[in-house]
Amino acid sequence: MSFLSRASAPLPLAAPAGDGPGNPWFSWQYVQDNADTIMTKLGFHIGITLETVVIALLVAVPLAVLAYWIRPLTGPILALSGVLYTIPSLALLALLAPLLGATNRATVLIALVLYALLLLVRNALTGLTQVPADVKDAAAGMGYGRFGRLWHVELPLALPGIVTGLRLATVSTVALVTIGAIIGQGGLGDLIMGGFWNNFYKAEILTGTVLCVGLALVLDLALVGLGRALTPWSRRRAT
Amino acid sequence: MSYFRDGIVWLNDPLNWTNPGGLLDRLQEHLVITFWAVLIGCAVGLPLGIWLGHRGRGGGVVVTVANLTRALPTLALLTILPLTAIGFGKLPVILALAVFAVPPLLANAYTGLRSVDAETKEAAIGMGLSGGQLLRRVELPLSVPYIAAGLRTAVVQVVATATLATFVNGGGLGTIISAGFGLGISRGGAQIVAGGIAVVLLALLAEAVFAGVERLVTPRPLRSIRRRRSARPATTG
Numbered sequence: 475m476s477f478l479s480r481a482s483a484p485l486p487l488a489a490p491a492g493d494g495p496g497n498p499w500f501s502w503q504y505v506q507d508n509a510d511t512i513m514t515k516l517g518f519h520i521g522i523t524l525e526t527v528v529i530a531l532l533v534a535v536p537l538a539v540l541a542y543w544i545r546p547l548t549g550p551i552l553a554l555s556g557v558l559y560t561i562p563s564l565a566l567l568a569l570l571a572p573l574l575g576a577t578n579r580a581t582v583l584i585a586l587v588l589y590a591l592l593l594l595v596r597n598a599l600t601g602l603t604q605v606p607a608d609v610k611d612a613a614a615g616m617g618y619g620r621f622g623r624l625w626h627v628e629l630p631l632a633l634p635g636i637v638t639g640l641r642l643a644t645v646s647t648v649a650l651v652t653i654g655a656i657i658g659q660g661g662l663g664d665l666i667m668g669g670f671w672n673n674f675y676k677a678e679i680l681t682g683t684v685l686c687v688g689l690a691l692v693l694d695l696a697l698v699g700l701g702r703a704l705t706p707w708s709r710r711r712a713t
Numbered sequence: 714m715s716y717f718r719d720g721i722v723w724l725n726d727p728l729n730w731t732n733p734g735g736l737l738d739r740l741q742e743h744l745v746i747t748f749w750a751v752l753i754g755c756a757v758g759l760p761l762g763i764w765l766g767h768r769g770r771g772g773g774v775v776v777t778v779a780n781l782t783r784a785l786p787t788l789a790l791l792t793i794l795p796l797t798a799i800g801f802g803k804l805p806v807i808l809a810l811a812v813f814a815v816p817p818l819l820a821n822a823y824t825g826l827r828s829v830d831a832e833t834k835e836a837a838i839g840m841g842l843s844g845g846q847l848l849r850r851v852e853l854p855l856s857v858p859y860i861a862a863g864l865r866t867a868v869v870q871v872v873a874t875a876t877l878a879t880f881v882n883g884g885g886l887g888t889i890i891s892a893g894f895g896l897g898i899s900r901g902g903a904q905i906v907a908g909g910i911a912v913v914l915l916a917l918l919a920e921a922v923f924a925g926v927e928r929l930v931t932p933r934p935l936r937s938i939r940r941r942r943s944a945r946p947a948t949t950g
Contacts, residue, residue: 561916562873562874562876564912565876565912568890568905569909571894571898572716572902572906575898576897576898653877655880656880656890666789670792674796686784687784690783694784
């Protein structure tokens with residue numbers, strides 16, 4: 475079920491023979507022999523990251539709009555996000571696990587969504603509040619209603635803030651998924667912890683780490699590209 | 714909510730506090746790890762941030778450090794460091810956590826020194842202050858609130874991440890939680906929740922105490938200015 479139960483299991487296999495002497499930090503042999511496991515863990519990691527970010531975005535943007543429209547709500551929403559963000563991830567997992575099941579993927583997913591949510595709400599709200607007042611006046615003068623103005627003027631102008639929040643949330647989610655290893659739902663974190671408890675198998679640890687950092691980098695770059703594609707006007711103005 | 718009640722009941726049993734490996738032991742381990750990690754983080758982050766801020770460049774370094782540590786899973790550092798020349802024990806855990814304490818300290822010290830009013834600095838130079846005097850008598854006193862905010866963020870961050878030390882048998886309050894998971898939900902559920910509550914309370918307490926420190930060292934006239942916490946890195950990862 476998790477790496478904790480391995481302590482009582484029979485000692486796991488040692489490093490494969492083709493590795494050469496010792497316990498190298500990187501072993502192509504390990505990657506080849508375990509390609510299936512690595513791909514499964516990587517797939518899980520990517521899947522849960524994307525799911526987290528999409529769910530968090532779908533909840534965060536309406537929340538930010540609510541806080542933007544109803545100003546008295548801004549303070550409480552931001553304060554609550556600050557307090558929630560102080561809660562350590564393992565503690566959040568500990569409080570959620572008994573309710574949702576200890577080996578449940580949903581437990582990790584909900585914890586991740588909560589953290590991503592806070593980053594997204596803050597940045598989306600910052601983006602919305604930075605829309606210049608004269609732009610809003612102009613939009614109102616052109617006959618836009620509240621929703622039309624939000625959809626056609628304010629949200630597009632807040633996009634850079636939202637994309638910044640998305641990047642932060644995505645990169646921290648990729649790193650955070652690894653904590654799920656405590657209940658065997660950690661994606662690449664399972665590789666890192668598995669390697670540690672598997673006679674300190676360095677190749678397994680480093681493969682998990684490199685893939686994790688690489689994944690964060692790739693997703694971050696993809697979001698930068700997405701942000702550029704979504705805000706063509708900012709590029710035109712720059713050139 | 715029965716698990717929550719079970720957790721409170723677990724916390725209410727004095728033996729769970731005083732037993733060897735009980736809450737008090739784990740709390741002490743947690744605080745020792747946190748203290749050294751923050752101290753090392755300060756020793757690295759503050760001089761570097763102050764120097765870069767005083768020189769007025771190096772903003773790129775600050776951003777890069779912050780971004781790199783955000784993408785690096787804590788678990789990776791916690792598992793890799795003991796397998797290097799550092800060896801096992803408390804030291805690799807402390808070093809791993811110190812790495813995550815550096816970015817908030819560095820960024821806040823840098824921002825604090827950079828945000829000293831240019832005219833103030835010119836006036837000081839005009840009065841004949843040398844570079845070192847400018848730093849000691851003008852820039853540092855004016856950036857104390859920023860540095861205190863960085864310290865608060867770093868402490869809360871390290872208190873939170875020290876929970877993960879249990880993944881590599883490093884002790885700390887996280888051990889209560891992972892031992893509970895080891896027992897399974899039906900037998901360890903109360904302990905898991907109790908550990909979670911203890912960790913949350915400690916994190917909130919650290920936040921409150923250092924918010925107080927931040928307020929104490931901020932000169933009264935500067936208090937009314939809007940709160941200036943820099944973007945905090947994930948408390949967590």
